[in-house]
Amino acid sequence: MLTLTSLGGAGTVTGSKHLLQYGDRRILIDCGLFQGLKNLRELNWEPLPVAPSSIDAVILTHAHLDHSGYLPKLVRDGFRGRIHATAATRDVAELILKDSGHLNEKDAEYANRKGFSKHAPALPLYGVREAERALEFFALAPFNEPVEIAGGARLTFRHAGHILGAATAEVEWGGRRIAFSGDLGRYGDPVMPDPEPVPEADYVVVESTYGDRLHDPTDPTEALGVVVERTIARGGTVVIPAFAVGRAQSLLYHLWKLKAAGRLAQVPVYLDSPMAIDATELLDAHRADHRLTAEMCAAMDAIATYTRDVEGSKAISAGRFPKVVISASGMATGGRVLHHLKAFAPDPRNTILFSGFQAAGTRGRAMLQGAREIKIHGEWIPVRAEVDDLSMLSAHADAGELMRWLSGFRRPPARVFIVHGEAEAAEALRVRIGRELGWNATVPRQDQVFDL
Structure with missing residues (x-):
């Protein structure tokens, strides 16, 4: 049986x-x-x-x-x-x-x-x-x-x-x-x-x-561009909690498309996740398993500053200039993104942007449901930043x-x-x-x- x-x-x-x-x-x-x-x-x-x-x-x-x-x-x-x-x-x-x-x-x-x-x-x-x-x-x-x-x-x-x-x-x-x-x-x-x-x-x-x-049928590149441009215009930073494998690479693709179209030209992009950096490099090793050409992979790589070391990550959190920060984990359950949330969530000029499913009990779900405080490392952090969700990026x-x-x-x-x-x-x-x-x-x- x-x-x-x-x-x-x-x-x-x-x-x-x-x-x-x-x-x-x-x-x-x-x-x-x-x-x-x-x-x-x-x-x-x-x-x-x-x-x-x-x-x-x-x-x-x-x-x-x-x-x-x-x-x-x-x-x-x-x-x-x-x-x-x-x-x-x-x-x-x-x-x-x-x-x-x-x-x-x-x-x-x-x-x-x-x-x-x-x-x-x-x-x-x-x-x-x-x-x-x-x-x-x-x-x-x-x-x-x-x-x-x-x-x-x-x-x-x-x-x-x-x-x-x-x-x-x-x-x-x-x-x-x-x-x-x-x-x-x-x-x-x-x-x-x-x-x-x-x-x-x-x-x-x-x-x-x-x-x-059903996912929103809006073009994801356009939707991402609108959120980033709105945040940058008020002098803020966009923090994107992203799964290091899958979402981080898709986000780089859409940001590359925006930059190629002449948008976000002066906006620095940081990929602050050693695992996401390594996962992005795996696209070259497994060409048959995705749609991107070698040229597209190289162009995507070129739009972001990759941060592997802790000191570089701390510098991103300390910098108050407008930028886009992609960091794991995707549901804000751990990883470097927690330090960025502590730094950027209290400021209403900034945006916390989710791009994938947020499970019940995660900080991501709590923020999407309107939580005005989240607990990180035993400390309650106020959430005054704009919180948005681009479900079409799932x-x-x-x-x-x-x-x-x-x-x-x-x-x-x-x-x-x-x-x-x-x-x-x-x-x-x-x-x-x-x-x-x-x-x-x-x-x-x-x-x-x-x-x-």
């Missing part, structure tokens, strides 16, 4: 972990960290319902932290199988996991030094060494070529768009074919390819981040695009499982699938077991 259990990403947009079990063999699709609300983050410290040593393989759809960030802990706790990923995903995961381990260590050190942690001493979930250990278990798989993995399963990756290396995963196992969307990207995105259709599957596991809404498919991808199946699946979405978004997508496609769709609960 083949079963499916969501150990994360069920009823929430974070912590994706979906377990397939056939007999006594187990395959985990994605292995992400929970982020956002405290009760979710605390789950990262809890043991998995199944022993990591009993999992035969992990399939990683892409490298974002909410899909990959639990891998170092999984390995530390006993996993010894292979982690199957595309080549670009493996390279991006190296950046993200090492950075995550580093931030975990730094946050624990900072909490201990400042004494604002409830734990004495504060400990990291994992560190850099454990992240490096997890990378030793990666096994590369190509796009569009089936590969045999543990337990006799067959895996096929297809382009999902979204970020560099991202894939949908089709798993043939136990006489069943299950398609996992991972995170789907946008159709017509200027940087990433369109999500590829999957011909057929008996079961589909689909994300629902934006399952209840790397996630909206509800219409999710339906477009689902419509690519040649025959109806027996059931669609809707995951990786907050309750309202997942339920809205379930209703729409039933109404428009006539398919049986279910929103799984955490740890609910389904026979396939």
Whole structure:
């Protein structure tokens, strides 16, 4: 009997972990960290319902932290199988996991030094060494070529768009074919390819981040230009919390387009994220996985000042001249952007500009909902800056695009499982699938077991 259990990403947009079990063999699709609300983050410290040593393989759809960030802990706790990923995903995961381990260590050190942690001493979930250990278990798989993995399963990756290396995963196992969307990207995105259709599957596991809404159809380059020009005109700085992989590169693309059109010519742009800088350089290493030419990559690189060292980052925060600062993390949950928010959020001349989904419980969500104070490093920071959101810059498919991808199946699946979405978004997508496609769709609960 083949079963499916969501150990994360069920009823929430974070912590994706979906377990397939056939007999006594187990395959985990994605292995992400929970982020956002405290009760979710605390789950990262809890043991998995199944022993990591009993999992035969992990399939990683892409490298974002909410899909990959639990891998170092999984390995530390006993996993010894292979982690199957595309080549670009493996390279991006190296950046993200090492950075995550580093931030975990730094946050624990900072909490201990400042004494604002409830734990004495504060400990990291994992560190850099454990992240490096997890990378030793990666096994590369190509796009569009089936590969045999543990337990006799067959895996096929297809382009999902979204970020560099991202894939949908089709798993043939136990006489069943299950398609996992991972995170789907946008159709017509200027940087990433369109999500590829999957011909057929008996079961589909689909994300629902934006399952209840459509993105603004406004041209993203124009929308970004309007916000930056408005802020610069009043002598302010635009701070853009951005995911280091995906959003940072798309923002550079749109800023390059604006500068090429003669706009923002004198506006300095800073990319203040070592990981984002490294991720931008990976575009050259994986040309087949995106739409940009070598010339476009070089032109994008040239518009920004790249800041790797801490002193350079501090100088950006100290400078009060108008500028654009792109810095991680994208939901303002950690990283250098927190220092920029402390410096720039209190001034009404400035703008805090979000460009991607903000999960419940994050500082990003709080600011978009009108919070006039945010807590950073144990200190309450007033938010007097303009707060804006350019949803059309999101790397996630909206509800219409999710339906477009689902419509690519040649025959109806027996059931669609809707995951990786907050309750309202997942339920809205379930209703729409039933109404428009006539398919049986279910929103799984955490740890609910389904026979396939």
